[in-house]
Amino acid sequence: MNSTLKNIALPIGLTLLAASCQDLDVVNPNRPDAERATAQPVTTESFVATSFRTWWPVAGHDDYPSWAFSTMAREMTSGFADFGQLELSAEPRQSWNNSPVNARRLVNEQPWFQLYRTISAANDVVGAIDRGLVIVDAPRTARAKAMGKFMQGISYGYLGLYFDKAALVDETTKLDTLTGVAPKFSDYKVVTTFGITQIDVAIATSNAQPTITFPVDGWLYQALTKDQFVRLANSFAARLLVYSARTREERAAVNWAEVIRRVDAGIQTDFAPSAQPDVFFDDWKRLLARLRTAGRPSDFGRPSYWLVGPSDSTNGWRSWVATQNDSRLPFRITTKDRRIQGPTGPTSVGKYMGYNLNNIFQAARGTYRFSHYYYKRNGVDLTYQSGPQVAMTVTEMDLLKAEALIRLGRAAEAVLLINKSRIANGELPAVTVDGPPNEAGCVPRKENGDCGSLWDALRYEKGIEGAGVSGVVAFFDARGWRTLPEGTPVHFPIPGRELQTLRLPLYTFGGPGGQGSAPARDPERCPLALARCAP
Structure with missing residues (x-):
């Protein structure tokens, strides 16, 4: 990739979209541009075949952000300072320190950059296929596109779950037109909906090609038929529909009939990718059982x-x-x-x-x-990096x-x-x-x-039943059920490092009465009248 931040690919987030913020218009002849990098079919396939591995850690299967989210939700408890949990689970709650030099900044920095890294790889592959690239044959080409759209979907979905806003960039975006233009941010509702839309494209792409299969080695680290992949995609859509709610009122307003439809079309066996030592593992489970x-x-x-x-x-x-x-x-x-x-x-x-x-x-x-x-x-011991790691x-x-x-x-x-x-x-x-x-x-x-x-x-x-499966789901439930302690951030801001690069003002959430803070707990109310529980 021959010039500007849009070409640097890939682990840094919105700086990909904001070359104007710093003088980074430097030619690097050793870094090929996206079109040349995706001209080789099998190489291009490998970009998307490894994308799940970059998404996996920050979706509740590594220490950042799992320990912070789980302890904020009061699912797990710890007295150690690692991974931002001590500050974020302190009571009374404090606002999140969004400084780019905060020693615990990876709580929101790691998910942000890692998810955009995953999106960038998926964008390149889907874009190459849309330009006519054939990966060996029709089934493999369809599989790569379906996987790319799926990874776009769950990556944007989790950006919508974690952050107050994000920028939407897919394979149709012309990054060179963004040079000198401030990134446009969409709020979490739009981001989550965008993610579900990409998931639905993945489903449609899969359904249009009857012979797709996913191997156990790489890809999703669990052998899946086309039907199983589609079911997994529907279950992720169900998660996003429910867990994106920040308040009790938003949880009540979820399209619950659509949730039922997605669940009924979803997984029939647990999704449990197979770990590979030092390659693909669940560090959240390691520390839970250490x-x-x-x-x-x-x-x-x-x-x-x-x-x-x-x-x-x-x-x-x-x-x-x-x-x-x-x-x-x-x-x-x-x-x-x-x-x-x-x-x-x-x-x-x-x-x-x-x-x-x-x-x-x-x-x-x-x-x-x-x-x-x-x-x-x-x-215990090494089970976190061998055998099935239950994720859903x-x-x-x-x-x-x-x-x-x-x-x-x-x-x-x-x-x-x-x-x-x-x-x-x-x-x-x-x-x-x-x-x-x-x-x-x-x-x-x-x-x-x-x-x-x-x-x-x-x-x-x-x-x-959810304890130990994913380190972040309990938090999503608690904010929608209004059981978070008062003052807990209901989501995180764009990381300070990104804001600094974009020359945007720092902002944050949390603390009693602060912006983006959970209200006082109200655990006893029901969504409608039930025995022993009033709405």
Whole structure:
């Protein structure tokens, strides 16, 4: 690529669009331009065949931004300063430091640049195909284009989930016309919709070519037929439709009938790409299960009491919630949920989690961060880089559909979907439209100790079943359900480094009463009248 930032390809974000901001109009004869780089069919195919690997880490499978998002959502808790989690999960909440020299700037910087890097590779491939490039034959050409549009879609989708705004650039954009022109930013709603549109092009492209298959090595790191790829694309669209909501009101306004359609057309088995040591792995799962202290995993971060506490059948959960934040201390849960506690008593190991009396965090950083529970569902040691790494589950899709059904006044149909994981995995008694059985040991319980509603059971299942799958989904749910602590940023600004390069003013979100901050928590309201829960 022979001149200006538009040609530098590729890991830097909107500086690709803003060469006028700095004097970067320098010829580099060692860097070929995009058209020459995509003139070789098999080489061009490799650009898109490796694009999922660049998207994967920042979509909830690496330490940035997973630890920040998970701890802000109170899904996991940690007393360590790594990955921006200490500052962002501090209570009371603080505004995000968007300075380009912030030591934790990768919380929003890494997703921004990595997603644009992925988009840039996809744009080059789709553009070359649209100009007439044939990659060996029609099926391989269609596969490359479908993959390119899919990667555009989920990359823009996640930009829309993470950031307040982004610039939209696809294979039709003439970057040379943008030299000297300030980038145009679209708000997150437009960005997310644009992502879904690209996903739909990927679906249409796949459906038009009956013999597409995706190999297990590279691409999506899981062998997929055309039908399975289309189903995966629909499930990602369902995620984007729901998780883009920043407020309770926006979550209520989601097109829930369309969510049901997407879920019904979505995955039928868990999406679990196969890890390759030091090439493709899930570092989020590594630190969740890491063993550094004797006897138990989870020595870096642990399941929060906000996640596991509603399962408690004693007064421990109610008392913990009622205690002033800085005075909270960890307690031992007694629960019927076999994902948290085994059958032989409160200290026996559950299917997903176990009990560990040791505390590993500094009290000076807040005892409210302490937890006696460790996470073990995805293994320990090197399991994060070998074998399937579950990234999207059928249970997640079931529970998205269950939420849709409740919101559409079809709660009886939602009961069946909530009970699937509740009974099979939790070994808990079935819920009805009236909620869990109102008995000793009710799971889940409300924060005041009362037995929960069907809505509480849905959210509880979503939390327990989703823990450890993706490091960011719990945050998306919490902001839409209005369960984030007051002052938590509901999304992130364009990174300070990018703003500085573009010579735009720094801005940020978060802090009590600040712009882009979560309002006071309101966890007890339901989207419509249910037993034990008022709208």
